Amino acid sequence: DIQMTQSPSSLSASVGDRVTITCQASQDISNYLNWYQQKPGKAPKLLIYDASNLETGVPSRFSGSGSGTDFTFTISSLQPEDIATYYCQQYDNLITFGQGTRLEIK
Amino acid sequence: EVQLVESGGGLVQPGGSLRLSCAASGFTFSSYEMNWVRQAPGKGLEWVSYISSSGSTIYYADSVKGRFTISRDNAKNSLYLQMNSLRAEDTAVYYCARGEHSFDPWGQGTLVTVSS
Numbered sequence: 025d026i027q028m029t030q031s032p033s034s035l036s037a038s039v040g041d042r043v044t045i046t047c048q049a050s051q052d053i054s055n056y057l058n059w060y061q062q063k064p065g066k067a068p069k070l071l072i073y074d075a076s077n078l079e080t081g082v083p084s085r086f087s088g089s090g091s092g093t094d095f096t097f098t099i100s101s102l103q104p105e106d107i108a109t110y111y112c113q114q115y116d117n118l119i120t121f122g123q124g125t126r127l128e129i130k
Numbered sequence: 131e132v133q134l135v136e137s138g139g140g141l142v143q144p145g146g147s148l149r150l151s152c153a154a155s156g157f158t159f160s161s162y163e164m165n166w167v168r169q170a171p172g173k174g175l176e177w178v179s180y181i182s183s184s185g186s187t188i189y190y191a192d193s194v195k196g197r198f199t200i201s202r203d204n205a206k207n208s209l210y211l212q213m214n215s216l217r218a219e220d221t222a223v224y225y226c227a228r229g230e231h232s233f234d235p236w237g238q239g240t241l242v243t244v245s246s
Contacts, residue, residue, distance in 0.1 A: 119177035
């Protein structure tokens with residue numbers, strides 16, 4: 025099984041800050057990685073697919089990069105509506121999610 | 131509008147059974163792979179099961195293999211999850227989600243509580 029390790033598990037930042045979340049796979053998964061946003065009480069929403077492709081309609085302040093085992097998710101300028109938990113997900117071998125990163129406003 | 135609506139959740143005793151449904155609308159259901167993903171209270175996301183568009187290919191997470199059965203009825207635009215031998219650790223919100231590798235959209239979820 026492929027394990028996905030996200031860090032940090034929680035993060036507090038100010039509006040306008042640049043925020044970075046990392047996700048590490050236990051083995052090479054090429055670019056078979058997606059990022060989701062889940063707001064409290066809501067279903068997850070796809071933001072980034074294939075490591076770096078922005079889903080249609082998603083603001084350009086969100087971006088993703090990486091390949092192999094190390095991946096990064098970035099919010100270039102944090103907005104109040106970005107408060108959520110973010111998950112990475114691999115699909116190289118079945119499906120595995122990272123444990124999530126809870127993002128709060130400082 | 132593309133929409134997925136789950137139903138069938140509820141309270142069930144350990145060892146019991148439950149069948150979840152997911153009604154799809156706004157897209158050609160028979161053309162898409164589908165999945166079930168669950169989320170225990172206060173916890174992260176756990177993929178449960180996948181079914182191909184025709185239903186010919188199915189995968190399960192090890193945690194539910196042999197107890198859960200995924201199926202679909204393309205004529206009724208519906209996805210199902212038959213859950214047997216339920217355990218306390220199966221307590222979660224269950225989401226259906228469209229897609230083979232990237233999941234979009236997701237339904238609103240249905241809560242399954244396994245407790246005596």
